[in-house]
Amino acid sequence: MSEENPCLVFFEQHEGDNRKVCALREEPDALKWEDLTASRYSPGTVKPGERVLRLAFQPLHIDPETRSLKLSAVSDLKDKGFSVDRLSYISRERCIESGSKRAANAVLEGRTPRELRAVATLGVHEVRAILVDGVQAVGVYDTAKKDNHAHADICQLVPEGRAGRSVRSRLLELCDSYLEILTN
Amino acid sequence: MIFGLGTTIAAIAIGQAVVRVPTKLDGWMEDVDLKHMIVEEYEPPTEADGRLALQASPPTASKGYATATVAMSRVDLLRAEIESYKELTEGWDGEGSVTPSNAAIDGARKLIDRLPAGITLPKAMISSSGELGFYWKTDTFYADIAIEDANIFSLFVRSRVNPDREFYFPALPIDETGAASIRDTLQQV
Numbered sequence: 001m002s003e004e005n006p007c008l009v010f011f012e013q014h015e016g017d018n019r020k021v022c023a024l025r026e027e028p029d030a031l032k033w034e035d036l037t038a039s040r041y042s043p044g045t046v047k048p049g050e051r052v053l054r055l056a057f058q059p060l061h062i063d064p065e066t067r068s069l070k071l072s073a074v075s076d077l078k079d080k081g082f083s084v085d086r087l088s089y090i091s092r093e094r095c096i097e098s099g100s101k102r103a104a105n106a107v108l109e110g111r112t113p114r115e116l117r118a119v120a121t122l123g124v125h126e127v128r129a130i131l132v133d134g135v136q137a138v139g140v141y142d143t144a145k146k147d148n149h150a151h152a153d154i155c156q157l158v159p160e161g162r163a164g165r166s167v168r169s170r171l172l173e174l175c176d177s178y179l180e181i182l183t184n
Numbered sequence: 185m186i187f188g189l190g191t192t193i194a195a196i197a198i199g200q201a202v203v204r205v206p207t208k209l210d211g212w213m214e215d216v217d218l219k220h221m222i223v224e225e226y227e228p229p230t231e232a233d234g235r236l237a238l239q240a241s242p243p244t245a246s247k248g249y250a251t252a253t254v255a256m257s258r259v260d261l262l263r264a265e266i267e268s269y270k271e272l273t274e275g276w277d278g279e280g281s282v283t284p285s286n287a288a289i290d291g292a293r294k295l296i297d298r299l300p301a302g303i304t305l306p307k308a309m310i311s312s313s314g315e316l317g318f319y320w321k322t323d324t325f326y327a328d329i330a331i332e333d334a335n336i337f338s339l340f341v342r343s344r345v346n347p348d349r350e351f352y353f354p355a356l357p358i359d360e361t362g363a364a365s366i367r368d369t370l371q372q373v
Contacts, residue, residue: 016279063307070307070309075309075311076311076312109278110275112272165352166350169326173326176321
């Protein structure tokens with residue numbers, strides 16, 4: 001199966017690679033791979049009509065003064081992949097519960113203390129409509145994980161430099177427009 | 185008329201004081217007792233003034249009073265945030281996340297001291313890949329700075345009024361020339 005699917009081969013080879021998106025940009029067919037599955041755990045490729053949820057943690061992603069997203073909230077787009085959960089396959093409540101647990105475990109795992117503070121729900125068609133110089137600037141891939149089949153990655157497909165900075169500013173703007181601060 | 189001009193100048197002075205990073209003279213802020221400067225008619229700057237809209241807050245609690253301590257605390261907070269990045273350890277944001285380089289920290293420190301007067305102070309940011317920088321999000325523009333090393337930064341600016349109007353400078357020096365590029369670009373976007 002994997003030999004017939006270069007997308008799956010690529011994402012399996014780059015599992016755990018925090019720079020997989022940089023390698024993805026080198027693949028000439030990366031945009032076409034949105035139509036191929038990227039994970040053996042995936043329930044299917046990400047369709048334009050789907051909605052995805054992004055978790056935002058404070059202080060890493062949220063500016064407490066303005067209660068809006070920091071630029072660092074979208075920096076994974078260029079290298080690690082901008083992680084989201086597909087709401088067709090996991091509930092919003094479950095995502096929030098999982099994010100809260102991850103935040104609680106951060107200190108135990110030696111990471112910076114954080115608190116799940118906000119979520120942004122994005123339409124996949126809106127994400128794919130982000131253009132830079134008239135070209136689709138990001139791809140959305142069904143990078144399901146063994147313990148989370150709803151996982152997907154949004155990846156920057158345009159090169160670093162002006163185009164990369166432009167697409168990140170546009171994704172930030174999109175996330176800000178759908179940002180929902182959590183009360184508890 | 186003279187009184188009106190005086191209050192306008194006072195308003196500008198306080199507006200800039202609230203956002204300005206002292207660049208030329210150490211301790212200039214202490215030389216001016218802004219704590220006791222009274223503004224009778226504070227008018228936020230407009231684009232018609234030929235100046236950037238400032239994030240400075242107009243006097244609120246006591247009519248007409250503004251304090252220099254607000255300005256110092258904002259800059260100090262920015263510096264403190266950069267300094268706090270030095271405390272990060274490998275893996276701070278999960279597996280594979282890295283800390284910023286000493287060169288990037290030094291560059292960020294230097295850039296704070298050279299930020300041009302008269303513009304809103306940016307926010308500091310760090311990515312899990314260790315990239316250090318600053319950004320602005322205002323009603324009229326979005327801008328970000330990436331510290332490339334101790335002496336170089338890159339600048340990206342995009343208008344929010346005309347989102348296709350963008351500026352990008354891949355390598356600007358962290359000195360007065362670079363500061364002028366920031367100022368000039370933010371003023372024309």
